[in-house]
Amino acid sequence: ISGCSQAAWSDDEPLLVRNYDYAPALCDGIILRTAWGGKRVICMSDCMWGCLDGVNEDGLAVSLTFGGRRVVGDGFGIPVVLRHVLQQYGNVIEAAEALKRIPVHMAYNVTLLDASGGYRTVFMAPDRDPVVKSVAIATNHQGRVEWHDHARATATIEREQFLRFRLEDPKMSSRRLVDAFSRPPLYTNAYRTGFGTLYTAIYKPASGEVEYRWPGGRRSFSFDRFHEGARKVVFAPS
Numbered sequence: 001i002s003g004c005s006q007a008a009w010s011d012d013e014p015l016l017v018r019n020y021d022y023a024p025a026l027c028d029g030i031i032l033r034t035a036w037g038g039k040r041v042i043c044m045s046d047c048m049w050g051c052l053d054g055v056n057e058d059g060l061a062v063s064l065t066f067g068g069r070r071v072v073g074d075g076f077g078i079p080v081v082l083r084h085v086l087q088q089y090g091n092v093i094e095a096a097e098a099l100k101r102i103p104v105h106m107a108y109n110v111t112l113l114d115a116s117g118g119y120r121t122v123f124m125a126p127d128r129d130p131v132v133k134s135v136a137i138a139t140n141h142q143g144r145v146e147w148h149d150h151a152r153a154t155a156t157i158e159r160e161q162f163l164r165f166r167l168e169d170p171k172m173s174s175r176r177l178v179d180a181f182s183r184p185p186l187y188t189n190a191y192r193t194g195f196g197t198l199y200t201a202i203y204k205p206a207s208g209e210v211e212y213r214w215p216g217g218r219r220s221f222s223f224d225r226f227h228e229g230a231r232k233v234v235f236a237p238s
Contacts, residue, residue, distance in 0.1 A: 004139070004140065005018065005065065005137075005139045005159045006063045006065060006111050006137070007136055007138075007163045007166070007167060009136065009167065010119075013204055014061075014116070014204070015174050015177070015178075016055075016062075016201075016203040016205070017181055018053055018065075018111075018200070019181050019197050019199075020044070020198050021154070021188060021198065022196075023191070023194040024191060024198060024235050026194075027046075028045045028047070028048065032044075033226045039058070039086075039088075040056065041055070041056045042056075042208075042221055042226070043086065046079035050080045050083050051083045052064060052079060052082070053201050054203075055204075055205050055208065056087070056090070057223055058091070059091075059115025060089060060090055060092070060095060060112065060113075060114050060115075061113045061203040062086060062095065062110060062112055063203075064108050065138045065139060066108060066109075067109050067123065067125060068156060069106075069142065070147055071106070071107060071126060072106055072126065073103075073105055073106075074103060075102075075103035075105040075106075075126050076104055077104075078108045081110075082110070085098060085110075090114070091114045091115075091118065092119060093118070095112050095120075096112060096132050099130060100129075100130045100132065104126060107124065107125040107142060108124050108125075109121055109123050109138040109139075109140075110122045110124065110138075111136070111138045113136075113203070115206040120132055120135075121136070121137070123142045123143070137163045139156040139157075141156045141157070153193065153195055154195060155185050155188075158185045162180075162186065163186070178200075178202055181200045182200065190238055191235045191237040196235055196237065198214065198235070200212070207222070209221070209222045210222070215236070216234065
């Protein structure tokens with residue numbers, strides 16, 4: 001179960017930044033540009049066709065974090081839900097309304113940002129109604145901590161507080177926010193326990209640009225500039 005943190009930010013241009021923490025062997029590590037159904041999408045794939053995070057040509061960016069609850073029920077896997085949202089909707093309001101109707105099998109938090117700078121985070125779970133909030137931050141809990149061991153392992157409270165202070169800082173800039181994701185508490189190399197940071201994704205929905213960063217490298221894409229390739233990434237555990 002992943003530990004993640006993400007934040008939406010807008011100064012010169014709306015920006016969605018996220019870290020994804022997981023076991024390296026369990027991540028596809030594949031960046032896809034697709035046009036299924038006619039709408040172009042760039043995303044980090046999961047299980048070959050779901051999405052962990054991504055942006056579409058209409059200027060909607062989405063990202064998920066695990067909600068930090070043990071509950072399991074009937075519903076869709078969240079990567080498939082994010083794929084649906086990116087293929088079907090073009091702004092935060094449409095996407096949030098859709099997420100309120102879609103059942104999910106585990107607890108997840110989905111942050112949305114569109115080209116206008118609008119943002120929402122949707123807190124979803126199989127055992128209660130979804131909650132939509134005008135907040136730009138998501139880590140690994142939903143309101144109060146319910147799974148305390150997981151919360152300690154992922155530093156979800158510390159990450160949430162760190163991000164809140166950064167976003168409330170009047171001197172904060174996009175560059176400084178992105179740089180903060182490369183340092184603790186947002187960044188971790190606890191790969192042996194399955195909570196190491198595999199990549200940082202930086203989405204710019206207004207321009208359709210995205211940058212992915214991982215240990216030892218980075219790569220930028222857009223809908224008109226997407227070159228296939230491969231590279232080896234070495235994750236050094238603590």
